[in-house]
Structures are given as C-alpha cells and as structure tokens.
Amino acid sequence: MTKFSDLKLSPKVLKAIDEAGYESPTPIQAGAIPPALEGRDVLGIAQTGTGKTASFTLPMISALARGRARARMPRSLVLCPTRELAAQVAENFDVYAKHVKLTKALLIGGVSFKEQDQAIDRGVDVLIATPGRLLDHFERGKLLLTGVQIMVVDEADRMLDMGFIPDIEKIFSLTPFTRQTLFFSATMAPEIERITNTFLSNPERIEVARQATTSETITQELCMFKASRRDRAASEKRKLLRALIDREGEACTNAIIFCNRKTDVDITAKSLKKYGYNAAAIHGDLDQSKRMEVLDGFRAGTLQFLCASDVAARGLDIPNVSHVFNYDVPGHAEDYVHRIGRTGRAGRLGKAIMICEPRDDKNLDAVERLIEKEVPRIDNPLAKGKAEKPAKEGAADKSTGKAQTEDKPRRSRGRKSDSAKPEKVNADTATNTVEQKDAPVAQDKKPSRDKSSRDEKPARNRGRGGGRRDQSPVGMGDHMPDFIAKSFDERRTG
Structure with a gap:
C-alpha cells in the first residue's frame, strides 16, 4: 500500500x-x-x-x-x-x-x-x-x-x-x-x-472513479410524495421530512437538508425549529459572519440539522455527517452527487434520502441516468396512517349515529309530495264541510268572508305546501283563528 x-x-x-x-x-x-x-x-x-x-x-x-x-x-x-x-x-x-x-x-x-x-x-x-x-x-x-x-x-x-x-x-x-x-x-x-x-x-x-459516480459507502433511498391537495403540498412535504427524520431514530446524529430555493431553506429551518428540532439555515443571502457561525455550530455538534442551498454542497468538509436529506430533487443532476457527498466521507458510512414529487420526474430521470443506477424506493412513512384513516372515520360515524341519519329520508326543500296525504286531506275537508252546515256560525269569526277571500286569492295560500290550485291548504283546514280574521277586517276597513 x-x-x-x-x-x-x-x-x-x-x-x-x-x-x-x-x-x-x-x-x-x-x-x-x-x-x-x-x-x-x-x-x-x-x-x-x-x-x-x-x-x-x-x-x-x-x-x-x-x-x-x-x-x-x-x-x-x-x-x-x-x-x-x-x-x-x-x-x-x-x-x-x-x-x-x-x-x-x-x-x-x-x-x-x-x-x-x-x-x-x-x-x-x-x-x-x-x-x-x-x-x-x-x-x-x-x-x-x-x-x-x-x-x-x-x-x-x-x-x-x-x-x-x-x-x-x-x-x-x-x-x-x-x-x-x-x-x-x-x-x-x-x-x-x-x-x-x-x-x-x-x-x-x-x-480514480467513473465520472459522476456516488460513493459506495453511501446508502441511497428515495421516497415518493404526492400531496392530498395542492394548497397543502408544502406543509405535507415538511411533515414527511419530519417523519423520515424520526424514522432514522438515533442513527441520525446530524444531517444536512438540501433545498433548491433559498426561501424553502428558511421555511424548512423555521418549521423544524417549531417542532422541536435543533435546526438552522445557511444560504448565499446570509452575512458571512452568520454563515460561519452556523457552520461552526454544526461542526461542533451544537447544531444537529443544517438546512442549506447548493452553496453548501461544496466545501463542507465535516467528516461525521450521518445523513443527507434532499428535500427537493436537484435541478442539475451533478448537484445530487455533490449533495450526498457531504456524508460517507473518508471511508465512513452515510445515508442519503431524497423526496420526489410528481413534478420532479424529469430531474429524477436525469439523476439516475448520470449515476447509471436506480435509486432504491422506500415506503412513505405517512402512507400507512392515511390508509387506516378512512376506516377509523367510518367507525366514528357509526358510533355517533351519522350512519343512521343517512338512512332517514331527506327533507324536501321544494314542494311537498302530492301522494303523501291526499286521501286524508280530502276526508278531513269533507267532514269539516258537513259540520259547518249543521253548526251555527259565530258572527265574530265571519267564515263566509274568510272563505271568499281564500276563493278569490288561492295563490296566496299555496306557499311551500300548495301543490295544486284546487286543493285546500293543509294544516288549518277551514278553521281560521280570530286574530287572522281580525287583521283582514282592519286591512279591508282601513
């Protein structure tokens, strides 16, 4: 040697x-x-x-x-x-x-x-x-x-x-x-x-090695991601990143998380800190003193997660980086080689995990053509929870009685069905007519005037329940309370 x-x-x-x-x-x-x-x-x-x-x-x-x-x-x-x-x-x-x-x-x-x-x-x-x-x-x-x-x-x-x-x-x-x-x-x-x-x-x-090859000491994985809704894509992707970090457990002693855009670097770092992860951002818009402070903290071990743009893909000689997370598939295939090269250095073992959305398919194809092999796929750690969720929701609905509510007939918001009570309404109307012929008519109720008003203006009594012009209103029958008759008198005399 x-x-x-x-x-x-x-x-x-x-x-x-x-x-x-x-x-x-x-x-x-x-x-x-x-x-x-x-x-x-x-x-x-x-x-x-x-x-x-x-x-x-x-x-x-x-x-x-x-x-x-x-x-x-x-x-x-x-x-x-x-x-x-x-x-x-x-x-x-x-x-x-x-x-x-x-x-x-x-x-x-x-x-x-x-x-x-x-x-x-x-x-x-x-x-x-x-x-x-x-x-x-x-x-x-x-x-x-x-x-x-x-x-x-x-x-x-x-x-x-x-x-x-x-x-x-x-x-x-x-x-x-x-x-x-x-x-x-x-x-x-x-x-x-x-x-x-x-x-x-x-x-x-x-x-010494084929151009654009990746080190054999680095284990590479790819997790496919598809958002449930477009407006939830960013938050769900950050949730997936946290799930992938948690999936590694204690093996993930520290990690560099690469994003394609500087805004995503800042947002991802803030999100990780919000959920209790020791993270900070580094990109070209930061002052040099701040960049050196962040790098020194990452080298010293006081900072566990470094969210970075491609400015950090070169020159970060930190031997003990255990993981690299590609939050985005890089736009240039060569950048993938440099990103994951931050781990597995000097013969050490490392691991690189990449998140790929459907829109990243072309960039992923370019990466796999460059390294001349397919990046192994892994299951989405959140997919299992999503598969079980509908079953749990169905059980909850059944326990709260929502399933029984669906079995009940829906209440009509339009006209009432003519076949609901046609015979009963006609029978009641006929009975009331016979009783009115035999019984004396009270003077204060004035049924004849009320009846004539209904006959002259049948459309006013149809309302929501009136299905036919020649059918009497359902509910009151031919009897009308005194206060309604009184109001009619006042309107006519006024």
Whole structure:
C-alpha cells in the first residue's frame, strides 16, 4: 500500500501529515501528487469527499517552501466557487503548512476590503479566493497576477454552474503562460473540457472513479410524495421530512437538508425549529459572519440539522455527517452527487434520502441516468396512517349515529309530495264541510268572508305546501283563528 512517505513530499509536510493522523493517501492523492511535484499540469477527476483538496495543497506547500513572496504579487492562486469551499481550503493549508513559513490570504465576499488589502500588501505565498472578489481587487489596482507560479481551479464544474467561466477565462489571461495549472472536479462537462484543452498544457489526467459516480459507502433511498391537495403540498412535504427524520431514530446524529430555493431553506429551518428540532439555515443571502457561525455550530455538534442551498454542497468538509436529506430533487443532476457527498466521507458510512414529487420526474430521470443506477424506493412513512384513516372515520360515524341519519329520508326543500296525504286531506275537508252546515256560525269569526277571500286569492295560500290550485291548504283546514280574521277586517276597513 502506498504511503505519504513514498510520494517525495518535503519532510516538514510529512511531519504535518503525520501529526494530522494520516498515513496512506487516497487514490486521487496518490495519482495527482507525483506529477504535481514534477511541475506538470494535472487534471483530476474524482467524486467529492475523496481528498482532492490535499491533492493540490500538499504539492503546493512543498514547491513553495523555497522562495519569497513580494507585495501584491502572490506566488500561487487557488480559485474556489464558494466562500465555504475557499475557507475550507484555507483551513487545510493551515494544517499542512504549520511547519513551513508560508503566508496566505483569503479573498471572499462578506469581509472588509481593508483587511484583505493589508494582507496582500504584505505579500502572500498562497492566495485563496473566489473569482468575483479576486477580480474586484484586481480592478481596484490592489493586486497583480504576473507572479503566479501555480494556479489551482477547484470544483471546476461548479464554476460552470454558477456562471464563473468568463471570469475564469479572464483570470487565466492575467496569469503567466508558464504557470503550472491544476484542475480538480467531480464531473467534467463539455465546457470544462474545452477550457482544459485551452489552458492546460499536456496535463496528467487522473480519474480514480467513473465520472459522476456516488460513493459506495453511501446508502441511497428515495421516497415518493404526492400531496392530498395542492394548497397543502408544502406543509405535507415538511411533515414527511419530519417523519423520515424520526424514522432514522438515533442513527441520525446530524444531517444536512438540501433545498433548491433559498426561501424553502428558511421555511424548512423555521418549521423544524417549531417542532422541536435543533435546526438552522445557511444560504448565499446570509452575512458571512452568520454563515460561519452556523457552520461552526454544526461542526461542533451544537447544531444537529443544517438546512442549506447548493452553496453548501461544496466545501463542507465535516467528516461525521450521518445523513443527507434532499428535500427537493436537484435541478442539475451533478448537484445530487455533490449533495450526498457531504456524508460517507473518508471511508465512513452515510445515508442519503431524497423526496420526489410528481413534478420532479424529469430531474429524477436525469439523476439516475448520470449515476447509471436506480435509486432504491422506500415506503412513505405517512402512507400507512392515511390508509387506516378512512376506516377509523367510518367507525366514528357509526358510533355517533351519522350512519343512521343517512338512512332517514331527506327533507324536501321544494314542494311537498302530492301522494303523501291526499286521501286524508280530502276526508278531513269533507267532514269539516258537513259540520259547518249543521253548526251555527259565530258572527265574530265571519267564515263566509274568510272563505271568499281564500276563493278569490288561492295563490296566496299555496306557499311551500300548495301543490295544486284546487286543493285546500293543509294544516288549518277551514278553521281560521280570530286574530287572522281580525287583521283582514282592519286591512279591508282601513
């Protein structure tokens, strides 16, 4: 087995590696370090989490150990797509260069220009920067790139996704033609291939794994989700996320939850905190100080769940991340490789679970085509409860008597049925007519006037129950109370 001592690194670098607890290099390190020490251009292709950072940091330190930096003219340049990745490279540099007197500067957004200018003015051996902030310093006249001996582009495919390729081409044109160039990436898009053909001179190509493969130490799962109603989709999806977290139990010591949009990152983090989960959000709109505070808490273990956008998919070298949850299927298939690469690092076991809605089918197909295998499906942990719910509701209805209510005939809101009491109504009417002929008529009741009023205006007595014009009203019969007759008299006399 190859050891770091076999790679011809400087004794001081080997001492720092030994103190860090490393003995054997990873495949990408064993393949990239020897040609880099020889001064050749290197094109390294490896999945995330395989040690690409040390692949260029260690030979850089060994090569720069001899020499002296000049003001505003860095001797080496490392370009990173995100602030987090740049800060991670700077931390690795501090670990491996602690026995070598080399200076460094970190140029990233969200930090004062003044402090960065002061570091550049003193002279730096290693300049670690994001493309945008580097060009800002150059255009202000604070930086010269004519002294760059080694140039590193880390996560080149992410540079392409974030639109940094024009900036990268401009930076290349500002550096000497004789520089040594080291390119590292997890995937190689055609545009990246074009740049490597343009700016790299006969590079040593090291491809330790098939492009866009996922680590074998990561268990991948996919949970299909379909909302009951469109307006409930967001809340039900967050409920499913909590159910998936609870399903993992104590095995989920910490996790990164990736969302496609920054708004979803904030909403998901707030929802988890509302339900008692120790969670926080990180994305590009946060201040750099806040982002570093959240990351430090996650590394220290005081924060268990980190809700992140793709800005955190690169450069988060946190070895003990047990789980990665893809709250959304990524829009770019390559991002899936980088997201789940936050777990299962350095040979450790990890688990990645993704939630997929029907609208994500195309993105899911792209992911599975890229990794050349199907992501195993798992049952929705909420589906069992939904299946049992109708049966429980039926039992509840039966116990409360609702089922009996449904058996009763519905009350008609229109006309009453003519066949309900036709014979009884006619019999009552006939009986009352005979009784009125035999009985004396009271003067105050005045039935003849009341009868004539009904005969003249039959439509007024139909109401809701009047089904026929020639049928007497049901209920009162031919008898009318005194107060109604009295009101008629007053209306007629008035």
